[in-house]
Amino acid sequence: MKSKLLIFIMGVLVLIFIGGKSNAQCFILTDSATYNGQTYYNPDTINICLGESVSFYTTGGCPTFLMANDFNDQTIGQGWNSNASPMFNNPCGVGPDGTTYLWIGPATNFPRQLTTNAFNVSTSCQICFDMKYASQANGTPCEGPDESTEGVHLQYSTSPTGPFIDINYWDPLGGYDPTMTSWQQYCENVPVNGTVYFRWYQDVTSGNDYDHWGLDNVQIFCPPVSQTVEITGGGTVVNNGQFAATVTPTQTTTYYTTVADGSLSATDSLVVTVYPPPTMAINGLDPGYCETDAPVALTGSPIPGEFSGPGIVLPNSFDPSIAGAGTHTITYHHYYVATNPSTGQMTMFNDDFSTDMGWTGYGTGGWSRASATASVSCGGGYDPATDHSPSADNFIIGSYIGACYPNSLSSTSWLTSPTINCSNMNSCILDFWSYSGCESSTYDHMYIDVYNGSAWTNIYANAGSFTESAWTFRTYNVAQANNNPNFKVRFGMGGSDGSVAYQGWNIDDLKVKCSGTVMVTDTLCDFTTTQDVTVAPQPTSTFTVVTPICVNATTTITYTGNAPAGSTYSWDFSGGTIISGSGAGPYVVEWNTASDYNISLTVTDNGCASVPTNHTVSVLPFGDPMCCVLPTPNAGADDQVCSNTYTLTAIPSTINGSWSAVGGGVTLQTPNNPVCNVTVTTYGVHQFVWYETNGVGCDSTDTVSITFTQQPVADAGTGFDICSHTNTLNAVPS
Incomplete structure (x- = not known):
């Protein structure tokens, strides 16, 4: 970030200083601030809560610039020379600062060189520049170096004709390395004192249409004789001699960072807004409720905020029946929601394919989101056994995962991303990891297209046959995403001829990253107040x-x-x-x-x-069957008689009573009298019931058992005379 800010500051100069002349100036910029684990880039204001800290970092100085060439005048620069006919139409995406850059394209084969005019330097000076290699296998003029010998040398010489000596060399690292295929600033110490020429030199290429690269923002500067830096805030020196500070203000404070060299100075500021603890209240909640009371609406102050606790029904009511009986604590949370600006490169879309984020085209042309699966060696290459970032899911997207793509594909099958909102963003980049392979485009085809909001544009088509034997990083500038709320990317596979087949597409960890300013809205502080409420059962x-x-x-x-x-x-x-x-x-x-x-x-x-x-x-009422005085009849004690007649004698408890017999063969002489003579026609046990009543339904009975036994009659027979001392007696039994 610091190096990028340096480029930005100097990029507005549009100056080329000729050897021997120099220009001193001071610059300073607050390039980032960190608060609550979030980094905000190029901030003007940071909102925090009382008692919290924010750290901020500045970049600047008062260097003496011998040269600053940003190529914005679309020339190589006064006194410079090149045999490569550089391009200035930004053919391969946006430059590091959004302005014109120099691009070494297909005008020459090799060697390719760009040489400065002479500068009077010392070993305390530095030369800095932005450089980018094109990505391997892109079309001309954006086809990048991949072989270890196809990189660029930075060299110096004390003579315009040489010999030139290497200061450094940048290996392409295979052609897809994200560092090499995106704009980076490089700073090298000047190795000698005196008059020096600098040269960027590429001595090996594969031909005019291959191995292209670019430069921007070339600077040579020497340190000042003396330089001071001071950070102040609220009238107090916060830090002296450092470009960073961590502060914990108790009130809103503006912090100033000043860099000076004794005659010149530059100042940048950062406002830290402090939100003090508010006076809080819960309104509408009584101390007590019945469990059956209706819900009540609550309000909290200040707003915004949120209630929590037993019986709280969001957003803002208390229901005693839900809370239940007991004493409960109701809490009101007041959230201080603030927006802090952040400027820099943001990830607008990030998919590791562990879940489906809405890609379309699965099931057609072999496209799927599935676990990485090694394939048996195809005509060219094989599919990987694991994804780029191994995890439990191991998922990637690809065409014919675990197998080669078929021969004789008649058309292109596409897998398309969901819509990616890149509104108000610029300098967008598509990058992903690839484990892919395809036969030469003479026979087979694979593509990457991007959607600019109205039409698809191709940004990659395979050229020669290739196979990746390891996960390989790929990055592409996608200007079509800039300020595009409907950006998409799609991958195409097919057609193919009738012979050799390769592994096709295998893709993981895809991102779309853009630069710009976004407003980060965050809940910075959570203040609470509580109130107890009793719910009675x-x-x-x-x-x-x-x-x-x-x-x-x-x-x-x-x-x-x-x-x-x-x-x-x-x-x-x-x-x-x-x-x-x-x-x-x-x-x-x-x-x-x-x-x-x-x-x-x-x-x-x-x-x-x-x-x-x-x-x-x-x-x-009295007299109701439920409300009578029941009689207590007494029919007398059970008895027996040696006769067929008997006198029943009841002991009455009321004046109304009568006798009845259980069974026949009985004659009752006076049944309505407690004393009643009875005659039976058969001997044995007979039962008699004495019934008494005090009114309708108010009656009772008693039963007596009488055993009747026949009276025997003795008959010894007739008398007789005997003329002996023995005879037979003949009794007649009854």
Whole structure:
């Protein structure tokens, strides 16, 4: 970031200083600030909460610039020379600062060179520049070097004709390395004192249409004789001699960073806005509720905020029935939501394919999102066994994962990303890791297209045959994504001829990254206040009562509900006389008039009333079958007689009584008299019932058993005379 800011500051100069002349100037820029784990780039204001810290970092100085060439005038520069006919139309994407850059394209084969004019330097000076290699296998003029001998040398010489000596050499690292294929700033120390020429030199290429590269923002500068840096805030020196500070302001403060060399100076500022703890309140919540009370709406201050706790129904109501009985703590969270600007490169889309983020085209032309699976060697290459970033899912996207693509594909099958919103962004880059292979485009075809919001544009088509034997990083400038809310990327596979087949596409960890300013909205502070609320359980009012009863009889009423001690019991006995009982009871009550009476009970505890319970007591008049004086008949004791007649003798308890026999063969002489003679026609056990009544339905009986036995008659026979001392007696038994 610091190097990029240096480029940006100097990029506006559009100056070329000729050897021997120099220009001193100071510059300073707050390039980043870190707060709550989030880094904000090129900020002007940072919002924080009281008691929290923010760290910020500045870049600057007061160097003496011998040269600053940004190529914005679309020339190589006064006194410079090149045999490569450089291009200045930005043919391969956006430059490091969005302005014109120099591009070494297909005008020459090799060697290719770009040489400066002479500068009077010392070993304390530096030469800095931005450089980028094109990506391997892109089309001309954006086809990049890949062989280790096809890179660029930075060289110097004390003579315009040489010999030139290497300062450094940059290996292409295979042609897809993300560092080499994106704009990077390089700074090298000048190795000698005196008059020096600098040269960028590429001595090996594969031909005019291959191995292209670019330069921008070339600077030669020497350190100042003296330089100071100071950071102040609130009238106090925060840091002296450093370009960074960590501060914990107690109020909104503007911090100034000043760099100076004794005659010149530059200052940049950063405002740190401090949000103090607010006065908080919960409104609309009473200290207590009944469990059956209706929900109540709450408000909290200040806003915005959110309630939490038992019984809270979002967004802002309290329901006692959900909270339940007990004492509960309700919390109001006030969130300080602020927006901090961030400027720099942002990742707009990131897909490791562990989940489906909405790509379309699966199932056609062999496209799938699946676990990486090694294939048996195809005509060229093989599929990987693991994804680029090994994880439990191991998922990638690819064409015919675990196999070669088929021969004789008749058309191109596409896998298309979801829509990617790149609004208000620029300098967009598509990058991903690839483990792919394809036969020469003479026979087989693979593509990358991007969508600019209205049409598809091809940014890659395979040229010669290739196969990647390891996960290889690929990056592409995609200007089509700049300020495009509907950007998409798609990968194409096919057609193919009828012979050799390669592994096709295998893709992982795809990103779209853009530069620009975004407003990062974040919840910075969470302040809370609490209030306790007690929810009383609703008491119950159930009870039991004995019913029906007779006039002037009593009933017992027993409470069977639940209520805390100290509850109030409101009984209504409908005029009944309370014989005993109070509070919850039990009660003994009587009524002196026959009727139906309603008994009700409501129980109240701390203002919470139960649902009333009602029961009806039926009071019956005297004479009702339920309300008579039952007689107590007594038929006498069981007995036996040696006769067929017997006198029944009842002991009456009322004047109304009568006898009856159980079974036939019986004659009752006076059945309505307690004393009654009976005659039976058969001997044995006979039962007789004495019945008494005090009115209809108010009667009772008693039963007596009498055993009748026949009286025997003795008959010894007739007399006789005998003339001997023995004879036979002949009795006649009865």
